[in-house]
Amino acid sequence: MTPDESPTPLIHARGLTKKFGEFTAVDAVDFDVASGESFGFLGPNGAGKTSTMRMVGCVSPVTAGTLRILGLDPNVDGPRIRGRLGVVPQQDTLDTELSVRDNLVIYARYFGMSHAEARTKADALLEFVQLAERAKDKVEPLSGGMKRRLTIARALINDPSILLLDEPTTGLDPQARHLLWDRLYRLKQQGVTLVLTTHYMDEAEQLCDRLVVMDKARIVAEGSPLQLIERYSTREVTELRFAVGVQETLDGQLEGLGERIERLPDRVLVYSNDGEAAAAAANQRGLRPETVLVRRSSLEDVFLRLTGRSLVD
Amino acid sequence: MAVSGAPYRLRSAGDLPRRSPLAGLGAAYEHMWLIYRRTWRGSIFGSFVQPVLFLLAMGVGLGTYVDTASPDALGGVPYIQWLAPALLVSTVMQGSVFEATFPVLGGFNWDRRYHGMYATPLTPFAIAFGQLGWVVTRALMVASIFAFVILLFGAAATPGIVLAIPVAMLTALAFAGPVAAFMSTQRDTAAFNSIWRFGVTPLFLFSGTFFPIDRLPDFLQPIAWVLPLWHGVDLARALALGTVGQQPLLHLAHLVILLAGAIVGLVATYVMFKRKLER
Ligand SMILES: Nc1ncnc2c1ncn2[C@@H]1O[C@H](COP(=O)(O)OP(=O)(O)OP(=O)(O)O)[C@@H](O)[C@H]1O
C-alpha cells in the first residue's frame, strides 16, 4: 500500500473492483479523496463511473479490493456511512407522488431528524436551490433542471461530510447548468468534499481540484486539470476544418506542423505551444482549410490523447 | 462550525451515529402515510362503496333467493350472515395484491423511490417491511370499514365479526408478501395482469366465499387447501358465526397455514428486496 499524502483520506480505494457476473465494470482502481477536496471521475459512457460511485455510496457491494469511507468498511458499516453521505444519483429517485417539500421532509426523517428540524432544514434548502416557490407543487411537472436542484437539496439534508454527484448536469440547458455549478461551487467553498462524475470537461475544469480519467473500467490518468493538460497535451491547439473530401487527400502534408497531429472525422487538430505559428505553417504549405481555430488545450484533448476517442460523441 | 446564512453546516466526519433498524422501519412506514395523505378521501369512499354493492347484490339479492329455496343449506344461517365475513376477507385480499404490486413496481422502476431510500441509513429490511407494514395497515382500514358496513346491514351473526378483521390482515400479508417479492423482479404490469386474471379473480370466486368449497369439483378442492384464501375465509366465517368450537383442529390449521404464508411472504420480500437493491 502506498503511503497516504494526507493523514486520513475520507475515501480510500485500493484495487477496487466491481464485477457483474463475468463482466468487469471497475477493474482494480486506486484513489484517495482528502477532506475538503473536490474530486472528479471523467470518462465516456460505460467507463465504470457509476459503478464506482455506487460502491462509494455503499449501495453496491465491493467485488474485490479495499474501500474505506470515513475510515469505515462499507461491507460492515454501510448504513452508518450512508448517514454521513449526500447522494445525487445519475437517475432521479424523487418520490413523484409527494410534494417538493415533502420529498425533503421525509428524507430528513430517514436520517433520524425530528419533524421540526426536518421542516426547518427543508425550507432553508429550498431557498438555497431556488425552489421555495414550488414547495407545495408535486415533483412530476418540474423541469429536469428543477428536479436536479431538488435532488441536490435532498442530498444536503443531513449536512453530509461527502457529497457524491453522478452526472449532476447531464441533459440540462446551459442556464440550468450554470446555476447548479454556482451552487456546487458555494458548497465547495464551505468545505464540503465533492466527488462527481461527468462527461463534460468544462464541468470538470470548473469544479474539480483533482480528477481521474476513466476508460474501460480503468483509471488511465490522474491529476489536477492543469497538470493533466500539461502532461498529456500542449499549450495550444489549432483546429483545421477542410471542405468535405479534402481531409482524406492530405496524406503526408500535415506531419511536422506541430508536436502532434490528431485526425478526427470532421477536422484535424494540431498540438503545439504556439497555435498561430502552426496555422501560419499550414498556410505556407499551401493548405487551405475552410476554418482555422486556435484555442487552449482542454481536458478533451487529454482524453483524446489517452484513449484515442473523443469524450462526447 | 456553522457557516452563517448557509443551509449547510459542516459536520465532522467522526460523527457517525448508529441507528437501530427499527428507527429506519418507522421512517419508511411514515413515508407511506405521507403518500396516503394525498389520496385518502377517494380511497375511503371506495372502501365503503364496494361492501355496500356486494352486500346488496349478493347478500340481499341472491341471499333472499337462497334462503327461500333451501333454508337449511348453510346450517340454518341466513346467506348474508354466512357471506359477509368471507366477503370481507376476500375483498381485503384483492386490495393487498394491488398494494403489493404498484408501489413495488414504482419503487424499483418508475420513480425509483426505493433506490433513493437505500442511499440513506435505511436498510433493505426497513424498505421491505415498511412497505408490507403499510399493506397490513391498509388491510386494517379496509376490513374495519367493511365490518362497519356489515353491522349497518345487520348482517353480523355475532360480535365475532370483529375478529374477521385480524384474520383479513393476516390473509393480506400471506398474499402481499409473495406478490411483493415477485413484483421486485418485474419491470412492468404484464405479469400483474395475468396474476389478476388467472389467479386473483378465480380465487375470489372459488375459495368458499360465495358457496362452500365442497361444491367444487373434487380435483379443485386441493387447490383451495394450498392457497391461503380459503383458510382466511373459513376461519373468519367460523369466528363470525361462533362455530369455531365445532371443528377446533381445522380452524387451528387455518391459523397455522395463514401464519406460515405470512412468514414465508415476509422472508421472501426481504430476500428479494435486498438482492434487488444491492447490485
Ligand atoms: N447492474 C448491472 N448489471 C450488469 N452490468 C452492469 C450493471 N451496471 C452497470 N453495468 C455495466 O457496467 C459497465 C459500466 O457501467 P457504468 O454505469 O458504471 O458506466 P458509466 O461510466 O457510469 O457510464 P455512463 O457515462 O453511461 O453513465 C457498463 O458496461 C454497464 O453496462
Ligand SMILES: [Mg+2]
Ligand atoms: Mg453513469
